[in-house]
Amino acid sequence: MKTECEAIPLIEDTLASVTRFDFKPGQETGWHVQEFNYVIVALTDCQMELIEPCGDRHQFIVPAGTAYRRDAGIEHNVINADSEQMSFVEIEIKCANESRWTSPDTQANIGPHRGAERPFGRSYWLNGGAE
Numbered sequence: 001m002k003t004e005c006e007a008i009p010l011i012e013d014t015l016a017s018v019t020r021f022d023f024k025p026g027q028e029t030g031w032h033v034q035e036f037n038y039v040i041v042a043l044t045d046c047q048m049e050l051i052e053p054c055g056d057r058h059q060f061i062v063p064a065g066t067a068y069r070r071d072a073g074i075e076h077n078v079i080n081a082d083s084e085q086m087s088f089v090e091i092e093i094k095c096a097n098e099s100r101w102t103s104p105d106t107q108a109n110i111g112p113h114r115g116a117e118r119p120f121g122r123s124y125w126l127n128g129g130a131e
Helices: 098-102 124-128
Strands: 006-012 016-023 037-042 046-051 058-064 068-071 075-080 086-093
Touching: 046 086
Parallel strands: none
Antiparallel strands: 006 016, 016 086, 037 068, 037 086, 046 058, 046 075
């Protein structure tokens, strides 16, 4: 039996759930169903093995600094298939209504200035730092 990876919650609110996952070689997430659409951002090169409920296994590499997106409803177990540690951040998107991203209760959770006034407008953060 494999051991579970470390999952570190970074943000949890009504709009998004952001979690950092750190895997030693051979560690896994454990079986889970993705409740929301989500994006994975690789912090290291990630050589992943995904196992589906039907038993199908898929191996692929997500290079450090890249991302991919999948839809809600996916059931799987993710395993670090490499001999090195792998880390990624998972962003689950709970609400796709863009106007909610600028509501007063979530404004501080957007961009690198979390917890402080945002120095730029909404389009800056939604467009990756370009007004």
